[in-house]
Amino acid sequence: MTNITVNGKQHQIDADPNMPLLWVIRDIIGLTGTKYGCGVAQCGACVVHLNGEAVRSCVTKLSRVQAQQVVTIEGLSANNDHPVQLAWNEEQVPQCGYCHSGQIMSAAVLLRENPNPNDADIDAGMAGNICRCGTYQRIRKAIHSAAEMQRKGGASK
Amino acid sequence: MSVSNISRRNFLRAAGLTGTALFVGLYFPANAEEAKVAGADAVEATDIELNAWVHIDTDGKVTIFSHRAEMGQGAYQSVPQIVAEELEVNLEDINIRFAQGDRQKYGNQVTGGSSTIRGSYKNLLKLGASAREMLIAAAAAKWTVPASECYAEAGHVIHRPSAKKFHYGELVEAASKLSAPKDVVLKKRPEYKLIGKPLKRQDTPLKTNGSAVFGLDFKLPGMLYAVVERNPRLRGKLKSFDATAALKVPGVKKVFKIQTGVFQTFRDGVAVVADSTWSAMQGRKALIIEWDDSGFEHISTDEIYHRQSELLKTEEGLSVRKQGDPDTLLNSAAQKLDVIYETPYQSHSAMEPLNCIAYYQPDKLEIWGPIQAPEWVQDFICTQFKLPREKVVINMTFLGGGFGRKAFMDYPHEACLISKETGTPVQVVWTREDDMTQGPYRAGISYRCQGAIKDGQFIAFKLKAAGQNIYHWMGAPKTQPNRSISEGFLAPYYKSIKDLSIADIPFETPIPNVWWRSVYASTNGFAYESFMNEMAHLAGKDPLDFRREYLKEEREQKLMDKMEELSGWKNRKKGEGFGLAITECFSTTVGQVVKVSRKSDGKISIDKVWAVMDCGWYVNPDIIHAQVEGSILMALGAATKHEITFKDGLVEQRNFYNYIMPRINDMPEVAVHVMDNDENAGGVGEPGLPPFAPALTEAIFDLTGKRIRKLPFKLDEV
Numbered sequence: 001m002t003n004i005t006v007n008g009k010q011h012q013i014d015a016d017p018n019m020p021l022l023w024v025i026r027d028i029i030g031l032t033g034t035k036y037g038c039g040v041a042q043c044g045a046c047v048v049h050l051n052g053e054a055v056r057s058c059v060t061k062l063s064r065v066q067a068q069q070v071v072t073i074e075g076l077s078a079n080n081d082h083p084v085q086l087a088w089n090e091e092q093v094p095q096c097g098y099c100h101s102g103q104i105m106s107a108a109v110l111l112r113e114n115p116n117p118n119d120a121d122i123d124a125g126m127a128g129n130i131c132r133c134g135t136y137q138r139i140r141k142a143i144h145s146a147a148e149m150q151r152k153g154g155a156s157k
Numbered sequence: 158m159s160v161s162n163i164s165r166r167n168f169l170r171a172a173g174l175t176g177t178a179l180f181v182g183l184y185f186p187a188n189a190e191e192a193k194v195a196g197a198d199a200v201e202a203t204d205i206e207l208n209a210w211v212h213i214d215t216d217g218k219v220t221i222f223s224h225r226a227e228m229g230q231g232a233y234q235s236v237p238q239i240v241a242e243e244l245e246v247n248l249e250d251i252n253i254r255f256a257q258g259d260r261q262k263y264g265n266q267v268t269g270g271s272s273t274i275r276g277s278y279k280n281l282l283k284l285g286a287s288a289r290e291m292l293i294a295a296a297a298a299k300w301t302v303p304a305s306e307c308y309a310e311a312g313h314v315i316h317r318p319s320a321k322k323f324h325y326g327e328l329v330e331a332a333s334k335l336s337a338p339k340d341v342v343l344k345k346r347p348e349y350k351l352i353g354k355p356l357k358r359q360d361t362p363l364k365t366n367g368s369a370v371f372g373l374d375f376k377l378p379g380m381l382y383a384v385v386e387r388n389p390r391l392r393g394k395l396k397s398f399d400a401t402a403a404l405k406v407p408g409v410k411k412v413f414k415i416q417t418g419v420f421q422t423f424r425d426g427v428a429v430v431a432d433s434t435w436s437a438m439q440g441r442k443a444l445i446i447e448w449d450d451s452g453f454e455h456i457s458t459d460e461i462y463h464r465q466s467e468l469l470k471t472e473e474g475l476s477v478r479k480q481g482d483p484d485t486l487l488n489s490a491a492q493k494l495d496v497i498y499e500t501p502y503q504s505h506s507a508m509e510p511l512n513c514i515a516y517y518q519p520d521k522l523e524i525w526g527p528i529q530a531p532e533w534v535q536d537f538i539c540t541q542f543k544l545p546r547e548k549v550v551i552n553m554t555f556l557g558g559g560f561g562r563k564a565f566m567d568y569p570h571e572a573c574l575i576s577k578e579t580g581t582p583v584q585v586v587w588t589r590e591d592d593m594t595q596g597p598y599r600a601g602i603s604y605r606c607q608g609a610i611k612d613g614q615f616i617a618f619k620l621k622a623a624g625q626n627i628y629h630w631m632g633a634p635k636t637q638p639n640r641s642i643s644e645g646f647l648a649p650y651y652k653s654i655k656d657l658s659i660a661d662i663p664f665e666t667p668i669p670n671v672w673w674r675s676v677y678a679s680t681n682g683f684a685y686e687s688f689m690n691e692m693a694h695l696a697g698k699d700p701l702d703f704r705r706e707y708l709k710e711e712r713e714q715k716l717m718d719k720m721e722e723l724s725g726w727k728n729r730k731k732g733e734g735f736g737l738a739i740t741e742c743f744s745t746t747v748g749q750v751v752k753v754s755r756k757s758d759g760k761i762s763i764d765k766v767w768a769v770m771d772c773g774w775y776v777n778p779d780i781i782h783a784q785v786e787g788s789i790l791m792a793l794g795a796a797t798k799h800e801i802t803f804k805d806g807l808v809e810q811r812n813f814y815n816y817i818m819p820r821i822n823d824m825p826e827v828a829v830h831v832m833d834n835d836e837n838a839g840g841v842g843e844p845g846l847p848p849f850a851p852a853l854t855e856a857i858f859d860l861t862g863k864r865i866r867k868l869p870f871k872l873d874e875v
Contacts, residue, residue: 013322016407016435023435027382032374033367035557037508038436038589042813045508075369080366084849088365092779097364098371098508098557100397112832123822130813132508133229134790135783136824 001074005076006031016144021055022046024062025072033073035102044129047102054109061063073101076108084108087146095133103129106133106141115150117143178693182545185459205329209262210240210855217312217326220246220252224269224277226529227255227360228507228559229787230528230842231780234358234577238776239278242351243285243343245309246325253359258531258551267530269564269672271743271840274776278838286341287550291657295331296323308500338379340530346835355779359556360375370556373512377582381410383575384437384586385417386444387426387595390806392667394449394747397424401428402443408436412444415574417567418541419597420630424567427577434586455806462499463602465623465664469497472623474660475638481656485606486617490609494695498606499867500624500680503599503673504592504816509557511587513571517580521548522573527556529564537566539572539871560791561672565597580805594808594814598801600625604684610696612765615707618654620684623662625670635663643677645847646738653707670805674791675843678742682847683796683854685866686738691864700737700855701726708739713832716748716771721832724750724767733764734860737803738851743840745772747785749848751825751856761857763793770829770844773836781828781841788845789827792821796850797872 002013006029013024025034025048037045041056048057049071054092076082080089086105087093094100103126105142110117110125117125131139202214212220226391227233237253257261264275291311296314297304300321307316315322346353363369378850388395400412408431416423427444432439468474513526522544528534531551538549554561568585576583587595602624609617622799626639638661651657673679693703705717720737721727729735732754739748750767768785775781798817810816854865857875865875 015433016439019433019435023433026374027433027435030376031367032370032376034369035508036373036510038813040589040812040814041591043818071357080362085365089357089361092361092783094229094358094361094364095231095783096508096556096558097360097369100364101367104365124800126821130508130820132506132560132791132818132819133825134787134819135788136821137786137827138783139821140824146641154488 002062002066004068004070005049006070009071013062014120015062019062019063020058021048021060021062021065021070022057025057025070031074035098035101037099037102042130043099044106045099047093047105047129049105049109054106062100082108083110083146083149086149087142089140090145091142093135093138093142093143095135099129099131103131103139105137111146111150112144113156116147163630172782175837191374191391200331202326205333207329207333208284209256211244211285211288213325213329214309215329215396217324217325218252219246219250219312219321219325222252222254222256224256224263224266225273226553226559227530228268228554228556228561228563230525230784231358231681231777232268233360234272234356235274235776235780236281237359238283238351238356238540240285242349243282244289246312248351248356248359250312255553257551258528258535260326261530263827265533265562268859269529269561270529270561271745275838275840278774278776282343283341286343287337290338290341291332291335292325292328293329294335298331299323299328317575321575328392346611347487352776356777358780361556363657369555371509371557372514372525373557373586375514375554377514377516380582380584381430381432381579382434383428383430383583384434384441385415385426385571385591386429386441386446387424387446387591389594390448390450390453391596391669392422392424392453393685395427396447396449398427398447400427403440403444406431406436406440406443408432409440411579412440413578415571417574418537419567419573421632428571428578430575430579430583431472432629437586438588446796447552447707447843450806453806454667456668457804458802460605461601461666461803466497468623468664469603469605469621469661469802472662474662475636475790477638477640477642477659477661479658480651483617483656483658485621486656487609487619490611490617492610492695493608493653494691495605495607496691496866497686498604498684500602501681501868502802503666503795503799504801504810505562505673506593506816506818507556507558507560507562510569510589510592511563512584513569514582514584515576516582517573517576521550522554523550524569524572526572527559527563528553528567528569529556529559529561533536534566534569535566537570542573560674562597565671589813590811593810593812596808597630597669597671599679600670601800602680604681606684606688608688608692613696613698614637615654615692615696619658621660621662622684623664624680625664625666625668626661627672630669630671632809641677642681644676645682645742647708647739647741649708649710649713653709667806674788675742675846678740678847679795682738682740683850686740686848686851687866690736690851690858691703702736704715712771713739713746716769716832717770719752719832720749720767722746723769723828723830724752727749734856734858736852736855736857736859737854740844740847742847744837745770745841745844747771747848748843749789749850749852750852751852751858753853753860754799755860761860761875763853763872765823766827766849768827768829768843769832771832771834772839772841773845774838775841778831781831784841785829786827788843789849790819790824792846792849793823793825796853796868797870839850858865
């Protein structure tokens with residue numbers, strides 16, 4: 001039995017301790033916002049926050065998250081109103097949308113660590129997330145816009 | 158989401174455009190949150206259908222159905238945006254639902270060929286207007302006033318003289334009993350409130366909080382998960398397998414052989430079914446399998462291009478088009494060029510790997526998944542399982558990318574085969590490695606282009622292509638040429654280059670092929686437009702001025718004016734390389750200008766791309782911009798980052814560590830301009846892709862003098 005807290009809720013998980021957190025979240029807990037894209041930490045579709053840090057849930061074993069705090073896209077904000085989510089809506093970033101849970105979770109950590117990123121900072125911080133639809137130009141723009149929202153004391157979290 | 162959360166509504170189908178019948182349907186919302194809310198809602202208003210696209214409940218809530226797949230290209234927004242315009246409702250006040258696959262009701266639902274808007278906008282405008290007129294007629298009857306004194310606005314019918322109003326919900330029952338008007342007056346373009354505006358997509362909020370339901374996210378009670386070990390050599394057979402160890406893996410329920418349809422042949426595989434995706438994957442790893450690879454060619458990439466190149470030297474091929482006598486002119490010309498362009502095989506690699514849910518029951522077979530072509534799936538499944546259409550139900554979820562791969566039937570077929578065997582709902586999940594190694598792929602094609610210049614004029618053009626033909630896989634006779642070899646080429650050239658021939662040299666391999674975003678134009682465009690640039694230089698002319706001589710129609714001239722103006726084509730500075738290309742596919746013409754420079758570290762940088770799109774009538778300019786930005790990035794990946802290669806019949810790439818995707822640091826600045834005119838609507842999702850590679854290689858030539866004729870190439874090595 002592994003105890004984990006996901007989006008503030010405690011779960012006791014009876015599963016193979018080697019099962020990646022991704023499949024625990026999706027198939028056992030039933031939160032499907034976190035996506036499977038590659039399974040080998042290449043694409044970033046599965047990024048969640050583990051104790052506040054962005055991790056690839058597809059290569060994070062269940063045993064590693066015992067008694068720790070996980071936040072998924074569903075738990076990033078109560079009303080889709082984290083500055084990054086607001087900016088993603090404002091700039092109309094997603095196309096197919098599949099990679100954007102991971103993009104948003106990566107961007108949220110980037111902005112917390114660097115509230116005023118320039119384009120090069122954004123490229124470096126977001127290079128772990130693949131978008132096949134090619135929304136990168138809008139991702140850059142939305143991160144700048146979210147940074148500005150944070151500076152103005154918007155709905156920052 | 159579970160089925161118990163799905164809102165079950167009785168739809169009373171009344172007289173609409175498609176006739177009268179009682180209709181009971183189950184539609185699932187696109188949004189998990191909404192599904193829960195809908196399920197918890199004990200008291201529901203009655204939903205009444207005015208036509209297949211428009212349902213209104215008695216509280217006035219309007220539901221508009223999107224009959225096409227949503228894979229990022231925006232049909233979920235643009236179909237309702239069209240209907241809502243004439244129906245006179247605000248987009249933010251409506252529900253949007255995916256229609257089920259139903260050819261009788263919705264006509265062609267195959268979401269490909271950039272066809273959603275161009276193929277249905279005139280009908281959608283009429284459907285919206287016709288529903289509006291029925292509501293106005295119902296209001297006029299209630300008030301006993303002439304319909305001409307009433308008008309519709311924001312979900313209400315208003316009586317102009319008295320300012321009395323009804324909301325649509327108060328009218329829908331009466332309206333549904335009326336016949337749909339035969340003729341409706343449609344708005345003129347300046348009267349549009351929604352169409353032509355960059356309205357925010359209704360699916361964006363669902364895609365920023367994890368609530369959008371993609372195929373992989375759909376769940377049913379009692380659903381099991383399956384993965385399939387398929388022969389790693391394309392088209393090989395299964396000799397034997399031992400499931401003893403696999404069945405010992407905790408969670409694994411069943412292991413069995415399946416044969417999945419791939420065009421007209423079958424792919425052997427061993428399915429592992431378990432209670433979680435992970436357990437199924439672990440069971441699969443424990444399988445012991447012996448494959449039978451005899452009788453299949455173990456092809457390699459080097460052989461493919463060697464054979465194509467030999468064919469281009471020795472064969473004339475099957476004629477696709479011939480006018481005048483290019484051969485004689487080529488023989489006698491003093492100034493001529495004879496070159497070969499090579500393009501690679503590509504994987505679609507949508508971010509959502511292939512997956513599908515099926516539930517095979519005694520009285521029906523129901524499918525849920527990321528499906529681009531619901532009626533093709535329905536046709537195929539009906540044939541395979543010998544079931545009538547009414548027993549095969551196809552539900553579309555959001556697609557995490559499609560690019561043509563999800564307009565194919567193999568993965569739904571697998572889900573159905575496995576569910577039939579287990580008797581439970583099953584989700585089959587392809588791993589990224591399955592998705593990348595199994596195809597079908599975009600075919601790699603080689604082109605030989607020959608051209609002659611006389612007195613500065615392009616007098617003769619001969620193109621031959623050697624590459625696999627998608628349509629052969631679908632049963633087209635092998636004696637017929639692949640007419641798609643002319644896709645991407647601009648029709649006005651046929652008038653201005655009088656001596657011209659295009660031929661297809663049949664070429665076969667065991668590698669299955671299917672359409673990939675922009676289909677043949679994605680490779681043809683590189684050959685046609687690279688050659689146009691090369692011929693301009695041979696004639697000693699600027700590539701844009703050269704094109705102006707051969708593209709004389711007003712639309713093309715205006716497009717080129719805009720390209721020149723936006724990019725500053727004639728004002729380039731020292732150290733800047735400029736290149737351009739113009740292609741047409743799916744009734745839309747796109748011209749692109751690429752600017753490159755060499756950075757201080759010696760590497761080539763793509764500094765900016767200007768794209769000008771002429772797609773005629775359009776719905777949402779912001780979606781068009783997004784589609785062109787994305788098409789350019791996808792073209793950049795295919796030109797400079799990745800290709801599928803084969804060795805001994807095996808695909809060499811397995812995942813994103815060796816099929817390298819462009820990332821955010823590879824994204825150039827892209828500026829898109831959409832032309833305004835009153836021409837018929839053209840496609841949007843694909844036509845932005847083909848011009849990029851030839852414009853890029855021309856820009857590199859302009860900067861460095863180095864001509865690139867083989868894709869992909871590495872930007873860092875130029």
